[in-house]
Amino acid sequence: MADAGGIVRSRTLGSRALTVLKYTLLTIGAIVMVAPFLDMFFGALRTVPERLARPPVYFPQTPQWDNFAQVFREMPMLQWGINSLITTLSVTVLQVTSSAMAGYALAKFEFFGRMTAFRFVLGAQMFPFFLFIIPMFFILRYFPLVGGNDIFGKGGMGLLNSYLAIILPFAVSWHGVFLMRQFMMAVPSELLDAARMDGAGEFRIFFTIVLPLVTPGLATLAIFVFVYQWNEVIWTMTVTRTAPNLQTVPVGIYLLRGAYVEEAKMSVQQAAIFLSILPVMIAFLFLQRFYVRGLTAGGVKG
Amino acid sequence: MRWLNTRTITPLLFMAPVLVFAIVFFFLPVGFSLYISFHKWDSLSPPEFYGFTNYVYLLSKDPQFYRTLVNTFVFAGGTIAIGIPLALVVAYSFSQSRFQTVWRSIYWLPMITNIVAVAFIWKFVLNDAYGMLNRGLALVGLPGPGWLTNPSLSMFSVIMVFVWMQLGHNMLLVSAGLQSIDDTYYEAARIDGAHSGNIFWDITLPLLKPTILFLLITNFITGISYFALMMVLTEGGPAGSTNVTSLYMYNMAFSDLRLGRASAAAYILFALIFIVTLIQLRLFRRGGVEAHN
Structure with a gap:
């Protein structure tokens, strides 16, 4: 027969064992998460002889930091970086602006078709991106009156081979609109009415009262879009395959893979890959808390 | 022109770009x-x-198409079967741990990494002879299989890499679900003398059901339409073993220039996703989940 003290003791012992188990598990998981990155990092620092040895030397004896500089000499990394920055920042600004405006209208105005519009925003999120790849490509191709096209969209390349081809399809996201609508719901309507009584115009109210109140929401969406767009590959590759001067960092690295099939050259490729992750990693470390909110908002309401 | 006042015009102006x-x-x-x-x-x-020719061809004459559909469902099913239990276990450990910011940053690292980097990193790790994984296995005396070169293993490898990518995301959603469980349930159970195992099975898991259902549905839909990893890591190979329908559609369109047939393939896959979603939404409601309020 176990006395009360025995039960308590065994429970604390059990819970201590459980705690150890939990941290062991978390640690193993963490190693699995990080190890592949370290593998690439060591790879990026290897010398050519180290790579060619059989078996290859795993830990580089004299880290070749110059491999990172070599990336800029061998690949148009700077151009890719600029392209990535231009497209990513444009998409972020456009998406945050369009989402904030539409979200505000959906949350704070009564107008004809509001419910329909909101249902559409929810429903449109169900349409997978692969459905749009083919038609969107040709809509940009046959966009009238741009890129050498006539009014019927014939004759030129349309919006293809321009930054707009990468940016425009991501100018609005339905999830973004939904997210901002949720944030806008929390803005007190009394405040807006009071401002209207004082004679403030609608756009002034939006910019001076509403936007400052939802800054955390805007930041959440912005970091979300930034990470997503920096990492976007499929669409950007589809429209820039024939336009090397528009390729972004990940797309450029991928399309140039043919030049790095030789073992001797792989260190430079691995260094380039490391560089492609760096900007998001930095942005993410600083703005992590906003990212948490973005993932959990609009999720489950159990 | 009474309707043309600021109250009706303003929301339209705000909606204009989105419209x-x-x-x-x-x-x-x-x-x-x-x-x-x-x-x-x-x-x-x-x-x-062409009438229904494209649809008829894909559904009745194209053996490749069925194969890619099977691959698609194996991929989606596999990522759920492995990814969600894993996310549950990790989130359970994570939610009661200290230094959460550190753990979270580590587990999210793959999630914020671009797909080209993910694919190339794993190509090195899973390399037949000198990849990190097989060299590790060799250290303990195990033979390293051809993770990406063996057609019967390649899909498993792709699923594992995808699970690795998504773990941080799923873990976060589960731990958000865990945090929303009222502490009083645990206190009551503890006063009644339940131990941790009981508490997990009888309290945590049932109360987490909405979250799990939500994960199942969203992960499944993501899995069915996903192809970026296969495109960059295996290019659908070896021997078509990781060729999923959306990737098949993409190559049909942009390599073979069969745009009509590719569009039909896209619509068939979309219809499947739509049906699956409807079934799951019904499950949702029965499971007491309100996805959006």
Whole structure:
């Protein structure tokens, strides 16, 4: 027969064992998460002889930091970086602006078709991106009156081979609109009415009262879009395959893979890959808390 | 013209950019691709009306198409079967741990990494002879299989890499679900003398059901339409073993220029996703989940 003290003791012992188990598990998981990155990092620092040895030397004896500089000499990394920055920042600004405006209208105005519009925003999120790849490509191709096209969209390349081809399809996201609508719901309507009584115009109210109140929401969406767009590959590759001067960092690295099939050259490729992750990693470390909110908002309401 | 006052015009102005976008980049593509799916089109000559030929071909004459569908469902099912239990266990440990910011940053690292980097990193790790994984296995005396070169193993490898990518995301959603469980349940159970094992099975898991259902559904839909990893890591190979329907569709369109048939494939896959979603939404409701309020 176990006395009360025995039960308590065994429970604390059990819970201590459980705690150890939990941290062991978390640690193993963490190693699995990080190890592949370290593998690439060591790879990026290897010398050519180290790579060619059989078996290859795993830990580089004299880290070749110059491999990172070599990336800029061998690949148009700077151009890719600029392209990535231009497209990513444009998409972020456009998406945050369009989402904030539409979200505000959906949350704070009564107008004809509001419910329909909101249902559409929810429903449109169900349409997978692969459905749009083919038609969107040709809509940009046959966009009238741009890129050498006539009014019927014939004759030129349309919006293809321009930054707009990468940016425009991501100018609005339905999830973004939904997210901002949720944030806008929390803005007190009394405040807006009071401002209207004082004679403030609608756009002034939006910019001076509403936007400052939802800054955390805007930041959440912005970091979300930034990470997503920096990492976007499929669409950007589809429209820039024939336009090397528009390729972004990940797309450029991928399309140039043919030049790095030789073992001797792989260190430079691995260094380039490391560089492609760096900007998001930095942005993410600083703005992590906003990212948490973005993932959990609009999720489950159990 | 009473309706034309600021109260009606203002919301329209705020909605204007999104409305224009919806027309040009939503309704137009959805309609255009439906139109093209009933035509034979190589983008060089004008589309030629084809009726249901593309659909009939894919569903009854193209053995490749079925194979990719099977691959698609194996991938989606596999990522759920492995990824969600893993996310549950890790989130359970994570939610009661200290230094959460550190753990979270580590587990999210793969999630914020671009797919090209993910694919190339794993190509090195899973390399047959000198990859980190097989060298590690060799250290303990195990033979290293051809993770990406063996057609019967490649899908498993792709699933594992995808699970690795998504773990941080799923873990976060589960731990958010865990945090929303009221502490009083645990206190009551503890006062009644339940131990941790009981508490997990009898309290945590049932109360987590909505979260798990939500994960199942969203992960499944993501899995069915996903192809970026296969495109970059295995290019659908070896021997078509990781060729999923959306990747098949993409190559059909942009390598073979069979745009009509590719559009039909896209619509068939979309219809499947739609049906699966409807079934799951019903499950949702029965499971007491309100996805959006």
